Each structure stands twice: as structure tokens, then as C-alpha cells.
Amino acid sequence: MEIRISKTKEDLASAFSIFFKSLVQSDKVTHVALSGGNSPRKIFDHLAENYGEEIDWTKVNIYWVDERCVHPLNEESNFKMTRDHLLSKVKIPEENIHRMRGEDNPEKEAKRYGELLDKQLPAENGVPEFDLIVLGLGDDGHTASIFPDSMELWDSEENCAVAAHPTSGQKRVTLTGKVINTAQAVAFLVTGENKAKIVREITRHQGDYKKYPASLVNPDTPDFIWFLDEEAAKEL
Numbered sequence: 001m002e003i004r005i006s007k008t009k010e011d012l013a014s015a016f017s018i019f020f021k022s023l024v025q026s027d028k029v030t031h032v033a034l035s036g037g038n039s040p041r042k043i044f045d046h047l048a049e050n051y052g053e054e055i056d057w058t059k060v061n062i063y064w065v066d067e068r069c070v071h072p073l074n075e076e077s078n079f080k081m082t083r084d085h086l087l088s089k090v091k092i093p094e095e096n097i098h099r100m101r102g103e104d105n106p107e108k109e110a111k112r113y114g115e116l117l118d119k120q121l122p123a124e125n126g127v128p129e130f131d132l133i134v135l136g137l138g139d140d141g142h143t144a145s146i147f148p149d150s151m152e153l154w155d156s157e158e159n160c161a162v163a164a165h166p167t168s169g170q171k172r173v174t175l176t177g178k179v180i181n182t183a184q185a186v187a188f189l190v191t192g193e194n195k196a197k198i199v200r201e202i203t204r205h206q207g208d209y210k211k212y213p214a215s216l217v218n219p220d221t222p223d224f225i226w227f228l229d230e231e232a233a234k235e236l
Ligand SMILES: O=C(O)[C@H](O)[C@@H](O)[C@H](O)[C@H](O)COP(=O)(O)O
Pocket: 035, 036, 037, 038, 039, 040, 065, 066, 067, 068, 078, 135, 136, 137, 138, 139, 142, 143, 144, 145
């Protein structure tokens, strides 16, 4: 695991964009799963506006780490956020965009999406292998849509599972731990002082880190990087 600390969120966006470009520049098709939430917004804007023209998006397939089970035009939708801040700004073919479509039947979509990954991605020990998985960190230690009150989803035998937000109850479709930990590269994007304590606990294995699903992210790859701004890294 590597920790890269950037002075500002803009510097983090630049560091991540350069990393992203280095991974997708190879001449092979790449499969990337993105998280939602707020942190990626400006980072995706930066990637699109500064490197969008330098990347051959015809070779990049975009998937989601998790998705709220809402209409794709709903402000809550991770697909909408990603389309608004990245996909609408780059020349990526529609067929390369693989939306999680959980708004009608989450359980059915979790099955469909898991089968899609088995079909589309190369496999490592029978598990679909992403080239890159981009994760966020909730201030309760969740990642993807695996929350502290449903840690068992991490160990699901399936590629995807159905989760529920602990307070709103909103249903989510999410990748599970075996897929996340099989990726060839994993990048956490974490900004803001409100994440500093939990970043320290997880990366230093201190305090209640074992209660946090994000502490279970441990892919067997040198390309496992925490991209932090100085605020999120304040306690390191
Ligand atoms: O659907 C989601 O919300 C995300 O996939 C989730 O895992 C997110 O990455 C964290 O909640 C951090 O969210 P922020 O970036 O908004 O803090």
C-alpha cells in the first residue's frame, strides 16, 4: 500500500489523473470501476478537462463500484454524477459504459451485473479482474456500499450484492470484497479533515479499524494507492 499526499484537492486531482492515464494508456482494453459520492466530482472534471484528449477512450470500459437504486437522472445517481463530470466530456463510446441499473429490481440487477463482469472481464482465480477500481471512504468507514452494519456483504460469494444505506434504507447495488481485492490497481480518493481520523486508523491499523469495511481493502498489488489531500492526511 502506498500513500500519496497532495497539498490541495486540485493537486490530488492532478496526481490521480496522471495515474489513471498511465494505467489506461496501454494498447489493451481496460476495465475500470468508479465510485460515486461527492469526492470524485472535481477530480473527474480535472481528468476530463486536462487529460480527456490524451486518452483513447475507445479502449476504456467504465463500470461502477456501487450505485444507488434510483433513476439514472436522479441527483443521487452515481451514474449521473460520473456522466456529468467525466463521461459527457470525453469521447467514450456508449457501449463502453456499463451502468448498474438497480432502480427497478436491485436483486435482479446484482445478479445481472455480476454475470456481466464474468463475461466482460478477464478472471483471476475465477473472479473478474478489473484493471483499476476507484474507491471512496465514508466517514463511518464504509467503502463501495458496504457499511459497518453489513460487513458480511464483503465476504459474499457473488460478484455483486444488494446493500441498504444504514440510515436512509436506500437500496444499493455494490461490488463485493473478492472483486475489489482482485483488481490489478486500487485507488482510494479521500479529501477533507472529516476523514483524517479514520484514514489514520485504517492505514495505521489503529483504534477501531477492524470495524471499518474499508480496512478490508487489501489487494495483492503494488498499485494500491491512497490519494489524500493534506486535510485528509492531517493525522498521519
Ligand atoms: O455511492 C457512494 O456514495 C459511494 O460509492 C461511496 O462509497 C462513497 O465513495 C463514500 O460514501 C464517500 O463519499 P464522499 O466522497 O461523498 O465522501
